[in-house]
Amino acid sequence: MGVALQGVGLIHPGGLAALEGLDLRIEAGERVAIIGSSGAGKTTLLRLLATGLMPTSGQLTLLGEAPTELRAGALKHLRSRIGLIHQSPPLPPRQRVVTAVQAGRLGQWSLPRALLSLCYPLDIDGVEQALAPLDLAEKLFNRCDQLSGGQLQRVGIARVLYQRAELVLADEPVAAMDPILADHTLALLNHLAAQRQVTLVASLHAVDLALKHFPRVIGLRKGRLHFDCPAAQVTQSLLDSLYANDGLDSRPSDAMGSAIDVEATTPWAAQQCL
Template sequence: MPERTPHTEVEGAESSAFVAWPIELDGVTVRYPNGVVALNNVSLSIAAGEMVSVVGLSGSGKSTMIRTINGLVPATNGTVTVGPHTVTTLRGKALRELRGSVGMIFQGFNLADRASVYQNVLVGRFAHTATWKTMLGMASSEDREIVLRALDSVGMLEKVWGRAGALSGGQKQRIAIARALSQEPEVMLADEPVASLDPPTAHAVMTDLERINTERGLTVLVNLHLMDLARQYTTRMIGLRAGEVVYDGPATTATDADFEAIYGRPIQSRDRLGK
């Protein structure tokens, strides 16, 4: 693997070997083959180490944007830059190497239920491991230590040898966070990570992401549709509606009127997590 290119040192980060990366979208449009325009000329700059929420209703373009950042969805027009990488020009091995530096957390967890928690989190090391070792299921002592530290950081170390399928939804999401952390990423992306969780568990997962941002200094971008979580856990909020940015400002001071402009309708009870 090539040596990582540092961009901005993060004072007090948990590991001095890794650094936060900024994210920039310049005139990005995503048009799907069926003609649907999911993003329309979006331009954004996210500084290294920021904790940012992307808020919008289903179909607003949130998931498309987060997947465009790590190259899962190609931009039709415009440029996406993550740290030293121009994502929109990457192919093959270069794109895989970028994804090794970008942690990704999904709403549906994406765990192998029949495998152990340890095996699931070890997957995060594959981008930094020789292919032949991956095929043989070999892990170095350093990889094992990174996996155990990642599990400990989300309070799941005691489940290390348990089967992933036996865990609750909240526990599975914490394992998914640990898997992303085991990559030792420069950027963490989370696509609706609390959408299927009950309120206490959703707050616990958001607290984990907030702590990761604070303690490790990672750039964290999280898709949400719940206004109270955006206000409580993120410092900046980007509002998407019909693929366009309709709000970009502080999350804590965003008003109900701001959220109504993002949603394109009056606020409803389901727009708040509650207790």
């Protein structure tokens, strides 16, 4: 079981409706990109899927569980199965990379082992294996304040890889990287997700990268589902309507050039192209 939302809405304490009436299903092992302008609800949706926020209406199911119905212990266990890659990873500046990556499994370890791991690395080889595909193995014992923004984002990705989460949520995971590195990193993240049969949901501003690397693309506009298509079926008119009147130039004019090489995945996704 992956992710299911039925009529999900979320209203912030100030009364602002961030998400409205979302009906969405993501099967286990799917790889999905979420696009839309700033303020469309992409980050809010990811925080909801990470159980950092709870819906104010509708039904949410994650990995076969309804988080709003779980007690504290069961909710903690569910969260240990979900990995969140932040746009700006919350890594303490003086923390070593090995400790930052190892923190991915804190929710799975006993309290004594978790506390010990903060003082002394318990699985150096495992952390190094998580860093190696991201070309960061040599930074194992560097402090986080010695790394660039792009390197910090890759440390955040390595932490989720080390966690071995069943559901990986990525909020603008390559925003601080140059175009070549961003392309390489998304290709790697998709490859590893497919290899491990992990469900991957990523929010991206770069439409060309979403169309190139993700088999399925969801467009959010003002907290509502605007379209849900296999990447190969995302047309220029859909993109124009998604970003209409937003005054954004982050969507490349040749975005559709990346779509024709992307293979459509499930029959369900094809039926939901709005």
